[in-house]
Amino acid sequence: MAGAALALVLFIAVGGSVQFLNAAFGIWFTEVFIFLGLGWLLPRMGGWKPALYTGLTPLPALPTLFGFLLGVANFFALVVPIQFVAQKLAPEWLTEMFDGSRLFDQQTPVELAVILAGVTVAAPFCEELFFRGVFQRGITPRPPASPVKALVISAVVFSAFHLDPVGFVARVELGLLFGWLYLRTGSLWPGIGAHAANNLVSSVLFLAAKAMDQGATDTDTSPLAVLSLAGLGWVGLLGLMTFARHHASVWGVGAPHSDESARETRPVPSLPTLLFPWVAAATVSLVLLGVVDRRGVSLNLFDVANPLTPLKKDAEPGLQAEREALEELRAAARRGAAPMEAYHEERLRQARAHKSAGGPKQP
Numbered sequence: 001m002a003g004a005a006l007a008l009v010l011f012i013a014v015g016g017s018v019q020f021l022n023a024a025f026g027i028w029f030t031e032v033f034i035f036l037g038l039g040w041l042l043p044r045m046g047g048w049k050p051a052l053y054t055g056l057t058p059l060p061a062l063p064t065l066f067g068f069l070l071g072v073a074n075f076f077a078l079v080v081p082i083q084f085v086a087q088k089l090a091p092e093w094l095t096e097m098f099d100g101s102r103l104f105d106q107q108t109p110v111e112l113a114v115i116l117a118g119v120t121v122a123a124p125f126c127e128e129l130f131f132r133g134v135f136q137r138g139i140t141p142r143p144p145a146s147p148v149k150a151l152v153i154s155a156v157v158f159s160a161f162h163l164d165p166v167g168f169v170a171r172v173e174l175g176l177l178f179g180w181l182y183l184r185t186g187s188l189w190p191g192i193g194a195h196a197a198n199n200l201v202s203s204v205l206f207l208a209a210k211a212m213d214q215g216a217t218d219t220d221t222s223p224l225a226v227l228s229l230a231g232l233g234w235v236g237l238l239g240l241m242t243f244a245r246h247h248a249s250v251w252g253v254g255a256p257h258s259d260e261s262a263r264e265t266r267p268v269p270s271l272p273t274l275l276f277p278w279v280a281a282a283t284v285s286l287v288l289l290g291v292v293d294r295r296g297v298s299l300n301l302f303d304v305a306n307p308l309t310p311l312k313k314d315a316e317p318g319l320q321a322e323r324e325a326l327e328e329l330r331a332a333a334r335r336g337a338a339p340m341e342a343y344h345e346e347r348l349r350q351a352r353a354h355k356s357a358g359g360p361k362q363p
Contacts, residue, residue, distance in 0.1 A: 004135055004157055007035070007038050011030065011161060014034065020304050022111075022293055023111070024111040024114040025293075029282070031118065031126040033285075038134070039129035039133060039134050044264070045271065045274065052262040053134075054134060054137065055186055055187045055188045055189075056129060056188050056189075059190075059253070063189060063249075063251060063252040065193065066240065066250040067189065068193035068196065069197070070181070073234075073236030074174075075198050075202065075233065076233030077233025077236065078230075078233070082173060084223075086167065096310060098165065098167070100164065101206060112207075116203055120199045124192045124195035127158070128178060128192045128195055131178075133182075135154055136150055136154035139153060139154065147183055151179045151180065155176045155178075158175035159174075174198060178191040178194055181194060186253045189252075295336065298340065306347055306348060306351055309351075309354055322354075323354075326346055329343050
C-alpha cells in the first residue's frame with residue numbers, strides 16, 4: 001500500500017505537472033518514469049528479480065492474443081453500457097469537468113500519434129506492471145487464502161488513479177478483468193493485451209466519430225446502439241470463453257513464479273544507485289522537451305494560468321467562431337507564424353468576455 005501511495009503522489013505532483021507542459025510527452029513521461037519506474041524499482045529494492053516477480057517473462061503468443069480479443073469483446077459487452085449509464089446519471093457539469101476527449105484537442109498530427117501510442121502501448125505495459133505485477137501481487141495472500149479481496153482492492157485503486165468519477169465504475173470492471181487474467185495465467189501479458197485492446201478500440205472509435213461528426217458526444221449515442229454493441233460484445237465473450245474451455249493453452253503457465261525463483265541472489269544496490277539512471281533520464285527528457293517545443297510549453301503554461309470557460313453547446317455562432325479563431329491563432333503562434341503576445345492578448349480578452357457564455361457550472 002505504501003508503494004501505491006507513493007505512486008499517487010508522484011502521479012499527481014510530477015506526472016500531472018509534466019502533462020501540463022505537453023500532453024503527448026506527459027503521457028509517456030508518466031507511464032515510463034512513474035509506473036514503469038516504480039514497477040521495476042520497488043521489487044528490486046525488495047530483493048526480487050522484477051521480471052520474474054511481476055510475471056513479465058516470455059509467454060507463448062496465444063495467451064496474449066486471447067487477452068487482446070477478450071479486451072475487445074469486454075469493451076463492447078460491459079465498458080460501453082456501463083459508461084453510457086454513468087454519462088446519463090452524472091450531472092452535466094461533472095461530465096464536462098472530466099471529459100477525457102480534451103486530451104486530443106489542439107494537438108498536431110505527430111502529437112496525436114504519440115498520444116495514441118502512449119495510451120495503447122505505454123499505458124497497458126507500464127500500468128499492468130505496477131498495478132498487477134507489483135501492487136496486486138504484493139497484497140495477495142499466499143494459497144490457500146482467497147485472492148479475491150486483493151483483486152477487488154487493486155481494481156478499485158487502479159480506477160481511482162485515473163481521477164475520473166464518471167468513468168470510475170467502468171475502470172473498476174476493467175481492473176477486475178486485468179487482475180483476473182493475471183491470477184488465471186500467472187503472467188502480465190494477457191492483461192497487457194486486454195488493456196491495449198480496450199484503449200485502442202476506445203481511442204480509434206472516438207477519433208473516427210470526431211472525424212465524421214465534430215458535434216458528436218458520448219451522451220448523443222442512442223440506447224439501441226449501446227444495446228446492439230453490448231449484444232455483439234457478449235457474443236464475443238461467450239465465444240472466447242467457449243474456446244478457452246476446449247483449449248487450455250490460452251491460460252499459459254497458470255501460476256506466477258514462486259518466491260524462491262523470483263528472489264534476487266545478488267546484493268541489492270544502494271537506493272541512490274538504483275534511482276540515478278531513472279532520475280537522470282527523466283531530467284534529460286524534460287530538458288529536451290524545453291528545447292524542442294519551447295513555444296508549445298510556453299503556450300500550455302499560459303493556458304493553464306488563464307483558463308477559458310468551455311462554451312455551451314448552444315453558444316452563439318459568433319462566440320464559437322471567436323473560439324475557433326483563437327485556436328487557429330494559437331497554432332500559428334506555436335509555429336512562430338504569429339506573435340505570442342497576440343495570442344496572449346486575445347485569450348485574455350476572450351476569458352473575460354466569454355465567462356457568461358461558458359459551459360455548465362458546478363452548483
